[in-house]
Amino acid sequence: MIGELLRNQPEFALFASLALGYLIGSFKIGPIQLGGVCGTLIVALVLGQTGARISPDLKNIAFAVFIFALGFTGGPQFFANVGRGWRYGLLSLIEVSTVLALVFAAIVLLGLDQGTAAGLLAGAATESAVIGTASEAIGRLGLPAVETARLQANVVTAYSVSYLFGLITIVLFTSQFAPLILRIDLRAEAERLWRKLGGDGALENGQRVAAPSLVGREFRVGPAAGITIGELEARYGYNLAVEGVLRKTAALEVEPALMLETGDHVVLVGRREALVEAADAIGEELAGKDAAGFHTQRLDVVLTRAEAHGLTVAQIRERAEPEEGRGVFISAVTRIGNTIPALPGTELNRGDVLTLVGAPDDVERGASLLGYALPATDKTDFVLLGMGVLAGMALGHLSARIGSVALTLGTGGGCLLSGLLFGWLRSRRPLIGSLPSAAAQILKDFGLGTFIAAVGLSAGPDALALVHQYGLALPAIGVLMVLVPGLLSLCIGRALLKLDAPMLLGAIAGQQCSTPAISALVGAAGNSTPVIGYTITYALSNVLLPLAGPVVVGFGSSLRALHL
Structure with a gap:
């Protein structure tokens, strides 16, 4: 029934x-x-x-939309880190080259077919997008329909078998085994790094800061009488700003040259440590009733300014002219959907979303200097989406040969590249289309979920046969495909690249595209410093691994042709 x-x-x-x-x-x-x-x-x-x-047409449409949205959201970070993020980028190259070498060895030693080999790559590397690019590459081999369906089913089955073992291995390796190999206390190292970046104390899992880093206070001027607003702000490194002055009953226009007088009520906004340090030198702190009319604004801004790429939060403030940076503070940094610590030593990349806090005029000025404000819209520009997918389909017809191996991007690879390009253009030309982050996430989740359901339903009858054929070989190879590149990256990242341990372990989780691994790692570290390394390798591996799917299919096909 x-x-x-x-x-x-x-x-x-x-x-x-x-x-x-x-x-x-x-x-x-x-x-x-x-x-x-x-x-x-x-x-x-x-x-x-x-x-x-499920209809193959629905499956193909779902995958095209998913892979375009994946490229679109990762485009700014991918191009930002291709050049300057070379140390972390090297880890992604280690990941891709090592897993390809291991898959090629498995093809030769175990006689894996193209589908099983590609599914092994997808599962062990925990990169679901490989299923789509590899399945599409198999469909272009010109094989009989029955054989094509069998190989595509093997992709899914091999993925499902190796994924679980790959997932468990990368989670345990990054959060438990790697710190033992490095002989470090991960929590202590993460706290040390947090302080090195300018943080004033790491938090336990689930904790929140009771005293926020950005605050507003009202004072009655005493010792500060006789100095100008500009002199007061400069004295504390522009980490605080005077946003309001009330003299008797008159609200004065705030200007750097305005001299404070005894009894003035001043409203200051800035970093908590700066206001605490300045309090005694200003005067008596008030309850703030006279400042009730003053309010701050939060604004999300995409960082597009080329000169700011690679600078830390503190360096951006130091290099800004006093009148440009006054009253503007970065309270949060979001990179590829992940929140990273907005500490003075945090390095920023083009494409990062910065949450600015300050007076409305100050925040709008800061947004215009750093990039463009994210518009408060929930509408998707279907011109952008449609043109992007069409461009990807056109790119998918491009092909090349490397020796006897024929490589074709296919719709998956083409839409991934077009998504990267459209996302990069959007980060530099904000007037080009609109694909809100929430809409992009829905496209990715529903697109990938629909695609996976479709291929899983079609692969069902052949799943048991493949598991019976290879037994424990697939799980064993899957574990090796996590441990070998992980150990190589651990040794190279620590000995040669001199990366801090928490960010190195985060980068290893990112090269594996493993969200569960970074979640477990953040819990073990006690703060979010590992996410800084994770976002860079995640952006790169999310592009390189799907493109490796057709390479595995091409290599397997050429090898089988030689044997025939």
Whole structure:
């Protein structure tokens, strides 16, 4: 009865796979959590035994939208880190080259077919997008339909088997084993790095700062009488700003040349440590009733200014003219959807989203100097989306040969590259289209979920046969494909690149594109310093690994042709 319903109305199978899959993926055992994508695949493989199928056209559309949105959101960071983030970028190159070498060795030694080899790469590297690019490459080999379906099913099955072992390995390696190998106390190292970057104390997991870093206070001028506003702000490194002056009952216009007088009420906004230091030198702090009319504004700004790329938060303030930077403070930094510490020593990249806090006029001035304010819109520009996907499909027809290996980007690779390009253009020309981050996330989640459900349903009948054929070989190789590049990156990153341990371990989680690993690592470290390294390698590996899928298919096809 249920099988007939799923076969006749495959939309039931699709949404059952998504609902049950994300439910299963939400369960957590220690630091291990499967996630919605792997959960969806498991449910789809089970329901696929009933013969339920989803239209290949829907599968292709879902993957094209997902991979374009993935490239679009990562474009600014990818191009920002190609040149200047070379130390972390080297780790992504180590990841891709090592896993490719191991997959090629497995093809030769175990006789893996193209589909199984590509699925092994996707699962061990925990990069679901490889399923799409590899499956599409298999479809272009010109094989009989039955053989094509079998190989594409093997991609999914090999992924599902190796993913779980790859996930467990990378989580335990980064958060538990690597600190032991380095002989460090990870929590102590993370706290030391936090202070090195200018933080005033690391937090335990789940804690929040009781005294915020940015505050506003009102004072009655005493010892500060006789100095100008400009002199007062300069004395404390422009880490505070006078935003209001009330003399008797008159509100005065705030100017750097305005001299303070005894009894003036002044409203100061700035970093808490600067205001605490300045309090005794200004006068008596008041309850703030007269400052009730003053308010601050928070504004998200995309950093596009070329001169600011690679500078720390403190360096940007130091290099700004006093009148440009006064009253503007960076309270948060978001990179590829991850919040990184907004500390004085935090290095900023083009494409970062900076949350500015200050008086409305000051914040708007700062936004115009640093980049462009993110418009408060929830509308998606379908001209941008449609043109981007079309451009990706056109790029997908490009092909090349490396020796006897034929390489074609396909729709997946083409849409990934077009997404990168459109995202990069958007970060520099804010008038080009609009794809809000929430909308992009929906496109990625639903697009990938639908694609995974479709391929899982079609692969269901062949899954057990592949597992029986290779047994424990796939899980074992999957573990090696995590440990070998992880150990290489650990040694090179520590001995040659001299990276701080928390950011190095975060970068290793990022080169593996593992969100569960960075979550477990942040919990073990006690603060978010590992996320700084994670975002760079994550952006690079999210592009390089999907493009490696067709390479594995091409190599496997050439090897089989030689044997034939």
